[in-house]
Amino acid sequence: MSVQRKKSRRVVEREAQFKQYRADVQSRGKPFYPWAMFHDAAMSTVVVGVIIGLACVWYFTSGEDPHDVGWLGPRYAEPADPGTTTFVPRPDWYFYFLFYLLRIFKWPDSVILGTVGIPTILMILLFALPFLDVRRERRIVRRPVAVTALLLTAASMGVLTYKGAVAEEATAAGSEAVEQLIEEQNLPEGVRPGLELFLRTCTSCHTYAGEGSSNLGAPDLTTIGDTGRSVEQFMQILREGPGAMPSFANLPEENLRSVGEFLEASKGAG
Amino acid sequence: MAVPVRTKSRRRQQLEEAALYPLDWVEERSGLVGALKYFLFRKVPGDISWGHTLGSATLTAFLVQAITGAILAMYYKPHPDTAYESIQYITNDVTLGWLVRGMHRWGASVFIILMFFHMARVFLYGAYKYPRELNWIIGALLLILGMFEGFTGYLLPWDQTAYWATVVGVNLQGTGPFLGPFLVNVLNGGAEIGVDTLSRFYSIHMLLLPGAIFALIGLHLWLVIRLGVTSQPWSPEAAGSGEPEEPRPAREGLVRPARSGGSE
Numbered sequence: 001m002s003v004q005r006k007k008s009r010r011v012v013e014r015e016a017q018f019k020q021y022r023a024d025v026q027s028r029g030k031p032f033y034p035w036a037m038f039h040d041a042a043m044s045t046v047v048v049g050v051i052i053g054l055a056c057v058w059y060f061t062s063g064e065d066p067h068d069v070g071w072l073g074p075r076y077a078e079p080a081d082p083g084t085t086t087f088v089p090r091p092d093w094y095f096y097f098l099f100y101l102l103r104i105f106k107w108p109d110s111v112i113l114g115t116v117g118i119p120t121i122l123m124i125l126l127f128a129l130p131f132l133d134v135r136r137e138r139r140i141v142r143r144p145v146a147v148t149a150l151l152l153t154a155a156s157m158g159v160l161t162y163k164g165a166v167a168e169e170a171t172a173a174g175s176e177a178v179e180q181l182i183e184e185q186n187l188p189e190g191v192r193p194g195l196e197l198f199l200r201t202c203t204s205c206h207t208y209a210g211e212g213s214s215n216l217g218a219p220d221l222t223t224i225g226d227t228g229r230s231v232e233q234f235m236q237i238l239r240e241g242p243g244a245m246p247s248f249a250n251l252p253e254e255n256l257r258s259v260g261e262f263l264e265a266s267k268g269a270g
Numbered sequence: 271m272a273v274p275v276r277t278k279s280r281r282r283q284q285l286e287e288a289a290l291y292p293l294d295w296v297e298e299r300s301g302l303v304g305a306l307k308y309f310l311f312r313k314v315p316g317d318i319s320w321g322h323t324l325g326s327a328t329l330t331a332f333l334v335q336a337i338t339g340a341i342l343a344m345y346y347k348p349h350p351d352t353a354y355e356s357i358q359y360i361t362n363d364v365t366l367g368w369l370v371r372g373m374h375r376w377g378a379s380v381f382i383i384l385m386f387f388h389m390a391r392v393f394l395y396g397a398y399k400y401p402r403e404l405n406w407i408i409g410a411l412l413l414i415l416g417m418f419e420g421f422t423g424y425l426l427p428w429d430q431t432a433y434w435a436t437v438v439g440v441n442l443q444g445t446g447p448f449l450g451p452f453l454v455n456v457l458n459g460g461a462e463i464g465v466d467t468l469s470r471f472y473s474i475h476m477l478l479l480p481g482a483i484f485a486l487i488g489l490h491l492w493l494v495i496r497l498g499v500t501s502q503p504w505s506p507e508a509a510g511s512g513e514p515e516e517p518r519p520a521r522e523g524l525v526r527p528a529r530s531g532g533s534e
């Protein structure tokens with residue numbers, strides 16, 4: 001019943017090559033033990049040594065206090081507090097490159113690229129690689145495209161990780177900033193508490209008339225009042241936390257209201 | 271005087287038989303000894319290098335995580351009221367607790383870095399090509415599961431960094447189309463990050479993902495043994511280079527046990 005299909009030349013060739021590989025390994029290979037195993041064991045010893053070394057440096061240069069940072073960071077930060085108003089969200093370092101993408105792609109036009117688009121494309125490329133590159137050639141000098149792709153990937157991930165690591169955190173704006181904003185943005189005096197709270201809490205993601213740092217693709221809020229939403233609606237947004245924004249439902253009601261009033265009054269300088 | 275020698279050798283034979291008996295017993299019933307022998311004495315290409323040690327180095331880093339993680343689990347208490355304290359207790363009070371936690375924490379980074387290095391080696395050598403495509407895919411799965419291990423483990427100390435990074439991380443996943451909101455529900459175990467989230471992350475971090483990773487590593491290594499590892503592509507005696515029509519007369523260094531690691 002077997003249907004004899006003619007194998008394509010490529011298939012025949014690669015099967016022959018693998019057979020050749022098998023024969024070569026049989027005739028001139030070396031036994032895994034002790035030869036290769038020795039190298040593996042040596043490398044693994046180095047790895048365990050490095051891990052223990054890092055643990056020691058981390059522990060002995062830091063202290064019991066969360067602010068006693070040491071060379072490699074604190075032993076732990078302050079205990080988690082869902083009701084806090086100042087925080088800087090920061091993932092572990094191997095997510096920095098993704099994290100930094102969200103500073104490049106901004107809400108609302110292109111943030112989907114940073115959150116979903118690019119990671120999905122990277123994943124597809126990762127899994128599809130063996131089917132995209134089906135040439136038999138393995139010598140590096142004859143694979144210029146593959147090698148360039150590797151170098152570019154490594155370089156861009158390196159740069160993004162680095163930039164994510166040194167990315168400027170929102171510095172709590174001083175009281176001059178409050179005066180200046182009230183004046184330049186034509187804000188009524190009554191929103192001062194909301195503005196202060198905003199500058200402490202929200203500028204780690206949102207920019208506002210040049211204050212704060214843009215993060216996670218969060219939109220600029222300088223003219224958010226122009227969207228015609230009511231104070232209540234803004235408070236609801238804060239409670240819900242749309243998209244990547246955390247929910248601020250744990251803030252006291254009057255704080256939510258003062259921020260809401262501030263947002264409602266924000267109609268830009270013009 | 272051949273007689274005493276003979277008796278001695280017979281006794282020795284008996285001793286050897288007695289010593290080997292358990293091994294034979296196991297072999298007869300499982301074939302495991304033969305499998306181990308095959309694993310240890312199988313041939314590998316004569317030109318494999320230090321680059322080839324990165325895979326087993328990754329495995330070592332993962333085993334460090336498994337062992338230190340099991341010890342941490344004996345002291346860690348996954349509840350928002352107790353997690354932070356138990357982490358402090360492990361770090362500051364438990365004998366060598368700092369070492370175990372420190373190794374687990376930094377081992378995680380080393381594990382991820384080694385996976386990337388190993389992947390770069392495989393890429394550079396073109397080792398993802400026929401017939402090893404499937405092993406590349408298994409490896410890619412391992413990479414992603416490994417990063418999820420990092421993500422779920424990051425929350426467990428229940429400090430500010432952990433909490434807010436996870437709030438944002440989970441929210442970001444929620445922005446994904448179709449699966450996004452569903453994932454958030456599964457991870458959070460509710461609308462907000464709290465008690466249920468912590469126990470879910472804990473279970474995923476210490477049971478679900480490590481189990482999957484162990485299984486995939488098993489498959490990965492099975493394929494490595496079955497297919498063999500690739501030679502260095504630039505090596506003049508690369509196995510299967512297809513260049514020598516007839517097997518070339520072996521070079522001297524290959525016939526004799528190698529003098530050195532032959533890493534170049």
Ligand code: HEM
Nearest residue numbers: 322325326328329389397405406409410412413494499500
């Ligand atoms: C938990 C993580 C991993 C472990 C423990 C692991 C372990 C290993 C080991 C021990 C080898 C034998 C040869 C060598 O060491 O280079 C190997 C080979 C291989 N690995 Fe991995 N690996 C992991 C992740 C990955 C990843 C992320 C990829 C790529 C996406 C990958 C792709 C491959 C391929 C294609 C081979 C065959 C290489 C050859 O034949 O030369 N592995 N792996």
